[in-house]
Amino acid sequence: MGILEVQNVNKRFGGLQALNNVNLNVEKGSVHAIIGPNGAGKSTLLNCFVGRLTPDTGSVMFNGKSLLGIKPHQINQAGVSRVFQTPEIFSDLSALENVMIPAFAKRDGAYKLNPFRRVTQESEIRDSAEEVLRDVGLADRKDLIAAEMSRGDKRRLEMAMCLVQDPELLLLDEPTAGMARADTNKTIDLLKHIGETRGITKVVIEHDMHVVFSLADKISVLAQGTVLVEDVPENIKGHPKVREAYLGEAQV
Amino acid sequence: MLKLDSKDTRLFLIVIAMTLLAPFILNPFPEGSNLAQFNAGYPDLMQRFVIFGIFAIGFNLLFGLTGYLSFGHAAFLGVGSYASIWMMKLLTVNVIPAMFASVIVSGLFALVVGYVCLRRSGIYFSILTLAFAQMSFALAYSVLTPLTGGETGLQLKAADPRILDFGAAEGSIGRASFFGIDMRASMELPVGSWLFTLNFGYYLAAFVMLIAFYVSIRIFRSPFGMMLRAVKSNQNRLNYTGVSTKPYTLAVFVISGMYAGLAGGLLVAMDTQVGPERMFWTASGEVVLMTILGGAGTLIGPVLGAGFIKYMENIVSKINSKTLEAWFGFLPDGLEDALITIVYPFVGKGWHLTLGIMFMLVVIFLPGGLVEGGKRIGGWLTGKGRKSKTDGGQEATASTPAE
Ligand SMILES: Nc1ncnc2c1ncn2[C@@H]1O[C@H](COP(=O)(O)OP(=O)(O)OP(=O)(O)O)[C@@H](O)[C@H]1O
Ligand SMILES: [Mg+2]
Numbered sequence: 001m002g003i004l005e006v007q008n009v010n011k012r013f014g015g016l017q018a019l020n021n022v023n024l025n026v027e028k029g030s031v032h033a034i035i036g037p038n039g040a041g042k043s044t045l046l047n048c049f050v051g052r053l054t055p056d057t058g059s060v061m062f063n064g065k066s067l068l069g070i071k072p073h074q075i076n077q078a079g080v081s082r083v084f085q086t087p088e089i090f091s092d093l094s095a096l097e098n099v100m101i102p103a104f105a106k107r108d109g110a111y112k113l114n115p116f117r118r119v120t121q122e123s124e125i126r127d128s129a130e131e132v133l134r135d136v137g138l139a140d141r142k143d144l145i146a147a148e149m150s151r152g153d154k155r156r157l158e159m160a161m162c163l164v165q166d167p168e169l170l171l172l173d174e175p176t177a178g179m180a181r182a183d184t185n186k187t188i189d190l191l192k193h194i195g196e197t198r199g200i201t202k203v204v205i206e207h208d209m210h211v212v213f214s215l216a217d218k219i220s221v222l223a224q225g226t227v228l229v230e231d232v233p234e235n236i237k238g239h240p241k242v243r244e245a246y247l248g249e250a251q252v
Numbered sequence: 253m254l255k256l257d258s259k260d261t262r263l264f265l266i267v268i269a270m271t272l273l274a275p276f277i278l279n280p281f282p283e284g285s286n287l288a289q290f291n292a293g294y295p296d297l298m299q300r301f302v303i304f305g306i307f308a309i310g311f312n313l314l315f316g317l318t319g320y321l322s323f324g325h326a327a328f329l330g331v332g333s334y335a336s337i338w339m340m341k342l343l344t345v346n347v348i349p350a351m352f353a354s355v356i357v358s359g360l361f362a363l364v365v366g367y368v369c370l371r372r373s374g375i376y377f378s379i380l381t382l383a384f385a386q387m388s389f390a391l392a393y394s395v396l397t398p399l400t401g402g403e404t405g406l407q408l409k410a411a412d413p414r415i416l417d418f419g420a421a422e423g424s425i426g427r428a429s430f431f432g433i434d435m436r437a438s439m440e441l442p443v444g445s446w447l448f449t450l451n452f453g454y455y456l457a458a459f460v461m462l463i464a465f466y467v468s469i470r471i472f473r474s475p476f477g478m479m480l481r482a483v484k485s486n487q488n489r490l491n492y493t494g495v496s497t498k499p500y501t502l503a504v505f506v507i508s509g510m511y512a513g514l515a516g517g518l519l520v521a522m523d524t525q526v527g528p529e530r531m532f533w534t535a536s537g538e539v540v541l542m543t544i545l546g547g548a549g550t551l552i553g554p555v556l557g558a559g560f561i562k563y564m565e566n567i568v569s570k571i572n573s574k575t576l577e578a579w580f581g582f583l584p585d586g587l588e589d590a591l592i593t594i595v596y597p598f599v600g601k602g603w604h605l606t607l608g609i610m611f612m613l614v615v616i617f618l619p620g621g622l623v624e625g626g627k628r629i630g631g632w633l634t635g636k637g638r639k640s641k642t643d644g645g646q647e648a649t650a651s652t653p654a655e
Binding site for chain 1: 255257470471473474475476477478479481482484485486488489490491492493494495496499500503507
């Protein structure tokens with residue numbers, strides 16, 4: 001049984017069928033890539049997992065429990081963290097604070113009203129946040145206000161915010177978009193490395209085939225809201241449907 | 253010291269020193285001199301400085317940290333005042349139970365109002381709070397007259413039961429006191445041609461303000477405060493991060509309402525009367541102005557803003573054409589008249605005009621308020637015009653435009 005099971009999910013925006021009977025089965029501990037051309041519905045699908053959107057029909061089960069109809073913070077508390085396509089960070093806060101907040105949420109649950117504790121007392125939270133910032137390569141920029149960071153750094157910051165929670169399921173929406181090649185390779189290493197040591201299950205949306213094939217255990221190809229194929233990378237490479245969907249856009 | 257880091261400790265010590273020495277600092281001009289009317293060191297005004305300072309500090313906890321702009325905070329001030337005067341009428345003229353009552357009652361009221369209003373954010377939240385405050389005003393003004401005294405409000409009366417004041421002379425009107433010490437007790441201190449007044453009520457209010465200020469620093473520096481700043485920065489992200497934001501916003505709304513209630517209670521302690529106009533929307537707007545003018549999201553800004561506006565209201569508003577003639581009298585006649593004509597609309601009854609212009613200038617050129625202005629001047633003076641980044645939360649929020 002998969003850790004994330006998506007069955008017959010449909011989502012319509014007005015006249016547009018953004019998701020059409022989508023099925024997805026993500027194995028525990030695996031890296032599952034979702035690829036497909038622009039507008040295929042990849043982000044829409046992730047939105048249905050984290051409570052940003054509710055599917056019109058279908059089911060989304062995480063560890064045997066439905067993720068539909070519960071609030072975003074409950075989904076996160078259940079063990080699902082997400083990196084968004086456009087970085088969602090706390091722009092006015094420092095990088096370190098950005099990472100400490102999810103660490104608090106992990107430790108204290110949905111809320112803990114402690115106006116008389118001091119942030120400076122929370123050394124274990126600070127230490128774990130600093131460690132993750134080091135992992136993503138932002139150790140020297142931890143005091144920078146997030147708004148002042150480069151696009152690639154914001155993305156890495158957001159990844160740190162998710163990693164610090166040590167989630168069971170990590171959803172990544174184009175984690176390397178806007179990154180230079182060297183940074184992309186570092187990110188791949190990072191994602192591999194956290195996969196090994198912590199056994200996190202990952203769902204990755206990617207356009208960069210280099211990233212996809214160096215990471216994924218399994219790939220789903222989505223086009224116009226429909227899953228064309230779901231298979232291991234070797235079988236995806238030469239698949240005629242995939243070539244057709246991309247129309248030579250990527251050198252598969 | 254006091255579980256504050258060195259920077260906050262320094263700020264707190266400065267504020268303590270300023271409030272203790274206020275009767276001297278605010279009275280720099282000798283009695284009878286031309287400039288004596290600019291002296292603000294008299295008890296009534298100094299009390300207002302610290303009481304409205306408390307009001308603004310509390311407002312800033314909500315607005316400065318979370319960005320939720322309440323436009324109805326005067327309602328909590330008013331409720332605190334009514335609670336306080338009823339305590340004095342029914343129980344005792346001692347101000348301590350009255351202050352507790354004002355904090356508790358306004359806190360409960362804020363819990364109800366906050367629960368409803370926080371269902372929305374942005375402009376809708378502001379409108380909801382405004383509606384609540386205007387409703388409270390209308391109720392106090394008419395329907396609830398038995399409780400609020402309607403238009404005329406409530407004062408202490410000789411007939412008040414005051415069941416805990418056993419020794420009180422029959423038929424005498426109570427005076428607010430602190431375990432027997434009259435709030436109006438003052439000591440006059442003539443030094444040369446200066447006259448300083450040390451007033452007990454002021455020092456009591458100042459002491460309460462210092463506690464309120466200290467608590468606010470602690471909230472700013474707590475994980476709770478960090479979450480509140482995250483609410484302002486990106487509430488969506490906070491939800492996807494596993495945080496339920498409502499308990500945080502509601503808690504700070506209630507804390508903020510309690511601050512307002514405490515200020516209302518202190519107003520009654522200093523001057524034992526209440527009227528519904530205390531809850532009018534202009535009073536709610538005033539605390540918004542104070543906070544933004546001083547610097548929303550900074551620690552000291554709201555106190556500065558409150559002091560600044562109360563100073564304008566009480567001092568600049570008293571400048572009249574006679575004063576202007578005295579100032580510009582040394583100039584040739586034509587020039588004198590011209591200057592008076594130019595300056596006149598901005599002083600006296602026109603003080604709102606000056607305030608409005610100041611406010612616009614601050615919002616446009618100094619989004620961080622007077623605090624940012626002070627920092628820039630400090631930066632020029634020390635020759636390093638650049639912005640320091642080591643300031644933690646204070647700087648981070650001070651540098652974002654007020655919303
Ligand atoms: N909230 C929304 N309301 C209306 N239409 C939407 C909404 N979200 C997405 N869409 C539409 O649904 C389709 C799928 O969008 P989606 O963002 O899921 O594509 P994607 O596969 O993530 O593409 P990309 O690779 O460009 O990120 C697009 O046509 C998009 O315009
Ligand atoms: Mg997308």
